[in-house]
Amino acid sequence: MQPEVEQLIDLALREDIGAGDVTSEYFVPADVLSRAFMLVKDCGVIAGLDIAEQIFSKIDPSIVIRQLVTDGSDVSYGTRVMEITGPARALLTAERTALNFTQRLSGVATKTSKFVELTAGTKAQILDTRKTTPGWRWLEKMAVRAGGGMNHRMGLYDRAMVKDNHLVAENGLEWLQQAILKLKADKPGVEVELEADRIDQVKQFLTLEGVDYILLDNMSNEQLREAVALRGASGPRLEASGGVNLETVAAIAQTGVDFISVGAVTHSAVALDISLEFVE
Incomplete structure (x- = not known):
């Protein structure tokens, strides 16, 4: 406990x-x-x-x-x-x-089990998010696992997740690469995830070293398939996010992404x- x-x-x-x-x-x-x-x-x-x-x-x-x-x-x-x-x-x-x-x-x-059932037969695994009841995160993430899902990061400390808000003052890919390498050197156990909402960003992120995941934010299914093709057989794992519900999750899973994050499994x-x- x-x-x-x-x-x-x-x-x-x-x-x-x-x-x-x-x-x-x-x-x-x-x-x-x-x-x-x-x-x-x-x-x-x-x-x-x-x-x-x-x-x-x-x-x-x-x-x-x-x-x-x-x-x-x-x-x-x-x-x-x-x-x-x-x-x-x-x-x-x-x-x-x-x-x-x-x-x-x-x-x-x-709730988690319903999403898991709809993605059966694909490689996609259902992830939770940090959209949890304050104070209940450990418990709700435990319940996600009971429902057949997987846990995303527990908090801000166990995975670097670089979103558009973090990149407002960025100085380009070189600066981003240096930040990734410094984090990996200082905290070897921490994984790095970069958020992309455009295919050209995916292409850029695939050139970087040390990227463990790319978050494909609010992309169409066609864009998701394109991102999967660009990544190929190896490279960062791809996570689809945004617009995910019980009506859309099956089609998203069929694009070939590795993960689908669903805030609804906890917040709704x-x-x-x-x-x-x-x-x-």
Whole structure:
């Protein structure tokens, strides 16, 4: 568990519980034990079960949890994904926070899986972006992987991504080449990606040393195919971005690009409907 995820869980629990769960404290006897199932009420891909387990355990370590499926599993209406047994008060106190995390992350995994399904049979892999919920990036990127996608850079620190805004004051290709080589010398593990929104830029970038990726921004499918042909069998990997949705992604994938980045898998994902059902 990442430290920032632990902090996020603690914050979410403090936000919900505050000075105490007055409903459970006054209306649920302390000695009552209960058994409940986390139940899916939709079709999708599950994610975040380890987070839910962590939340229940934080409320009461005596709670016994059994995951009935694994993250990344396809689920449908009525699927039981987790069994939770323990003090009824503790289960009720943890219920909403555990469901909030699982529903949100399952929504991201489900959204990702739809894009992945539409690109099946091509070489293109679906990437996420930095368009994530503040504080949730590690979790949402984990959910993207559960849905069959791949992670783009985690933040500003693990890949240099040179966009048009960075090149406003550029001094030409020679200056750009020097900057790339200096970065590679100072930080050998950091990859370099250059954004191109015109084919002539692609041609220029292909002459540079040390470029790992070229981002093809808002290009037509014809331009994407042209860029793939220019790159040939070797060279920087090509990433398509912009105008990607469930209606366009299949045709984009068929152009031969290596990656398709989709901000929608995180910023527009709809939570999967999941509830906690108590049984006798």
